[in-house]
Amino acid sequence: MDTHLADVWFELTDLQVSHGAGAVVTTTDGVDHLDLTSGIGVVNTGHCHPHVVEAIREQAGRFLHAQVNCYRHDRLEPLAARLAEITPDPIERFFLANSGAEATEAAVKLAKQATGRPHVIVFQGSFHGRTHLTMAMTTSKTVYRAGHAPLPSGVFVAPFPYTFLTGEDEDAAIDRCLREFDLLLRTQTAPSEVACVMIEPVLGEGGYVPAPTRFLHGLRDRCRDLGILFVADEVQTGFGRTGRLFAIEHHDLQPDVLVMAKGIASGFPVSAVGSSAELMRRWPTGSHGGTYGGNPMGCAAALATIDVMTEPGFLERAAAVGDRFRAGLDDLAARHPAIGENRNLGAMLATEIVDAEGTPDASRTAAILAHLLREERVIVMSCGPFGSTVRWIPPLVIGDDQVEAALAAFDRALAATG
Numbered sequence: 103m104d105t106h107l108a109d110v111w112f113e114l115t116d117l118q119v120s121h122g123a124g125a126v127v128t129t130t131d132g133v134d135h136l137d138l139t140s141g142i143g144v145v146n147t148g149h150c151h152p153h154v155v156e157a158i159r160e161q162a163g164r165f166l167h168a169q170v171n172c173y174r175h176d177r178l179e180p181l182a183a184r185l186a187e188i189t190p191d192p193i194e195r196f197f198l199a200n201s202g203a204e205a206t207e208a209a210v211k212l213a214k215q216a217t218g219r220p221h222v223i224v225f226q227g228s229f230h231g232r233t234h235l236t237m238a239m240t241t242s243k244t245v246y247r248a249g250h251a252p253l254p255s256g257v258f259v260a261p262f263p264y265t266f267l268t269g270e271d272e273d274a275a276i277d278r279c280l281r282e283f284d285l286l287l288r289t290q291t292a293p294s295e296v297a298c299v300m301i302e303p304v305l306g307e308g309g310y311v312p313a314p315t316r317f318l319h320g321l322r323d324r325c326r327d328l329g330i331l332f333v334a335d336e337v338q339t340g341f342g343r344t345g346r347l348f349a350i351e352h353h354d355l356q357p358d359v360l361v362m363a364k365g366i367a368s369g370f371p372v373s374a375v376g377s378s379a380e381l382m383r384r385w386p387t388g389s390h391g392g393t394y395g396g397n398p399m400g401c402a403a404a405l406a407t408i409d410v411m412t413e414p415g416f417l418e419r420a421a422a423v424g425d426r427f428r429a430g431l432d433d434l435a436a437r438h439p440a441i442g443e444n445r446n447l448g449a450m451l452a453t454e455i456v457d458a459e460g461t462p463d464a465s466r467t468a469a470i471l472a473h474l475l476r477e478e479r480v481i482v483m484s485c486g487p488f489g490s491t492v493r494w495i496p497p498l499v500i501g502d503d504q505v506e507a508a509l510a511a512f513d514r515a516l517a518a519t520g
C-alpha cells in the first residue's frame with residue numbers, strides 16, 4: 103500500500119475506521135465491527151463515552167495545554183485528589199505522564215531516588231514498555247528486544263507462575279517461583295542493591311495470567327523485610343478491567359508504588375505514578391518531569407472517566423461481563439478440544455489454543471482471529487509467548503447481546519478452523 107507511515111507498526115487488522123461508539127467501531131465504508139480489544143485495554147468506558155467526550159470539549163475551549171512547571175491549571179489538583187480517593191492505601195501523591203512506558207520508567211526512577219539503590223527485579227513474561235529501560239524490563243516476546251541491544255543493565259528477571267505452560271499445580275508453581283526469587287537475591291543481586299520489584303497483577307502481553315494471591319503476598323513480604331519497594335504495574339489491569347478499580351484490590355495488598363495508564367482517561371494519553379507522600383518527597387524536585395504530563399485535556403478526560411467508573415453499578419457490571427464471558431468460554435471448552443484453558447480476572451480473559459497434543463497452536467490461533475475478523479466482524483488480539491493465547495478485552499460497557507454474539511462467533515470460528 104502507498105503510505106507515508108512507518109513500517110515499524112505491527113497491524114492487527116487492515117481496517118480503516120472512521121468512528122466508534124461503545125463496543126463498536128465503524129469502518130470508513132460503513133461496516134460495524136465489534137471491538138474486543140478496547141484499543142488494547144484503553145477504552146474501558148467504551149469508545150467515545152458521552153461524559154468523557156463532553157469533558158474534553160469543555161476543556162478544549164479553555165486550555166489545550168497549561169504546562170505544569172510554568173503554572174498549575176484548575177484540573178490538576180482535583181485529578182490528584184480524585185486519584186488519592188480511588189487508589190489503595192498508602193497511595194496519595196501522583197506524578198503524571200503520557201504513556202505506560204513513561205510511567206513504569208518514572209516509577210523506577212522514583213524507586214532509585216527514594217532508596218539510593220540501583221537495581222530492579224521484574225518477572226518472566228512481563229511487559230512494561232518499549233523505551234530502552236522498559237524494553238530491558240520486558241520479556242513477553244523477544245521481538246520487543248531483538249536488534250536493540252545493548253539494553254540498560256541492572257534489570258533482573260524472576261520466574262512467574264504460568265501453570266498452563268509448566269504443567270505444575272498452582273501451589274508447586276508458587277513455591278518454586280518464590281524459591282527462585284530468593285535464590286536470585288543470593289546469586290545475582292544483593293537485596294541491598296534492589297530499589298524495587300515491579301509486577302503486573304495479571305501478566306498482560308505475556309499471556310493474561312493472573313498472579314496468585316500467595317505469590318504476590320510472598321513477594322510483598324520479602325520486599326518489606328528487605329527495604330525493596332513493591333511496584334504494581336496496573337497499566338493494563340487498572341481502571342475497572344478486573345471488576346475492581348485496581349487488580350491489586352483482589353489480593354488485600356498494599357503496593358508502595360502504583361503505575362496507571364491506558365484506561366485512566368478513556369483514550370486520552372495520560373499515565374500516572376502514585377505513592378505515599380513520604381516516598382514522593384524523596385524524589386528530588388526537578389530530577390524528573392515532562393512537557394505534557396498533567397496536560398489539562400488529559401486531566402479533564404481522566405476526571406470524567408473516574409466519574410463514570412465510580413457511578414453505582416459500573417464496576418459490578420464490569421465483573422458481570424467477565425463472569426458471563428467466562429461462563430460462555432467454558433461452555434465452548436466442553437465442545438472444542440482446541441481450548442486448552444480459559445482463565446480470567448474480571449473482564450481480562452484468556453483462552454489458550456492448543457493442537458491435538460495439547461501444545462500451543464499459534465497457526466490455529468491466527469486462523470481463528472482471521473475468521474473472526476473477516477467472517478464475523480469481531481476484532482480480537484492474541485498474546486503470550488507463542489501467540490497462541492486469545493485475549494478478550496471487551497469494553498466494560500459491552501451489552502449482554504454483544505457478549506453472546508462474540509461467543510457465538512468464536513464457536514463458529516473454532517468449528518471453521520478445526
Ligand SMILES: Cc1ncc(COP(=O)(O)O)c(C=O)c1O
Pocket residue numbers: 142201202203204206229230231232302306307335336337338339363364
Ligand atoms: C502492563 C503494561 N505496562 C506498560 C505498558 C506500556 O504502555 P504504553 O504502550 O502506553 O507505553 C503496557 C502496554 O501495553 C502494559 O500492558
